Amino acid sequence: MKVAIVNLTGGGLSYGYINYLSEVLPRMMTHPRVSQIYVYVPPGFSQYFAGILAPEYLRQCEGGLRGRRQLGRDIGRISPDVVLFTGNQWMKLGRIPSVSMVQSMLPMVMPFGGNGWLDLVKNLVRARLTRIACERANRVIAISNYVQGFLMNNWHIAPTRIGMVYHGVNHPPAAETLRIPVSIPGDWQGKFLFTAGSMHPYRALDDVLNALAVLASQGVRPPLVIAGGVDLDHTQLPYLKQMKHLAEKLGINSQIAWTGHLNAAEMSWCYSHCQLFLMTSRVEACPNIALEAMSHGAFCLAADNPPLPEFFQAAAFYYRPKCGEALAQAISAALAYSPEAAGLMRGRAKKRAGDFPWEKTVERTVHELALATNMLYS
16 A cells, blocks of 8 residues: 655644654554555655655645645655545545544634634634545544544544544653753752643643642642743744743742753653643643653643543543642642552553554554555455
8 A cells, every 4th residue: 555644734843743753654664554655744844754764755745726736746646545634634636535634623622712813813724624624535533532522523524434543652761861951950850740732822821820829828839840832933922921920920930940842851851750740731632741741650630621531541630620729639639649659640650651552553544544545455
């Protein structure tokens, strides 16, 4: 089966998605049902995959009408058996079957959630394009049961056209490769709360900051590490400023380390040395950060909104979102755990992370591609 993976985006690829492709491509290339893979990425992103694919299989796709026409001609020349569209955009390619993967739920369920006007417009467009892709592709890949349920119940996509494929997660790196971020005081090791993600309103940092203020009023001041930066277009900068202003207003800024973007070794150090990992996101499709935290054996506390319980299951404490008092109470309860009880929770997290191997992601993805081509049993 000859496969083309097309990443039609607004011109960029997220760090999480680059990691996804970096894990999936080598495994898919050795799959017995896959003979060739062509990958199309936006200009400037070929460097991330140059060590995986030969130049003739790694190609650029540009936006706009001219770029789409060129893409159509190029795909027509290589004549793949199936095309996988991994973003929220889709295009008709004659009789070549296609599969669309839904990777983000934000545009559909939280387009107005505190975003700036530019993000607002982008989300409305993305939601429309995603729906078109799901309605017109031969098959759709949902990356969680939550996404699958939305597609069936809200957009009435036939369940027979949807396959559910979780993303995978890597094993933690060796301890000697971990690096403490320079912005974290050395004496915080094993004592700090940790939360991570892009600086976006759906991450709900206000829950964490309000919870810290409640705890401070009770004389409890655990240090907090907040990891995550803003996108290249800086549309998330206002939210970051808003959260820093809130921290100052609440009088808790002195106990917070705002690290910005961390590399993999630094993120691993934080997962491995935090006292408690906080997952407060309002919207996720497949929460890669949650999978990473569990793979490191972090003691996890999460909001009970979907799909977080789908992923954490019994490997996390839960709290009612949009309530700083509820989160503060849950943090207090978690911090009161004995080392032995906390160790049991960390063990549950590692065990749950074992349910998400990349090999299963690739096997199920190839299965969906084969279904779209009617080549499953050929």
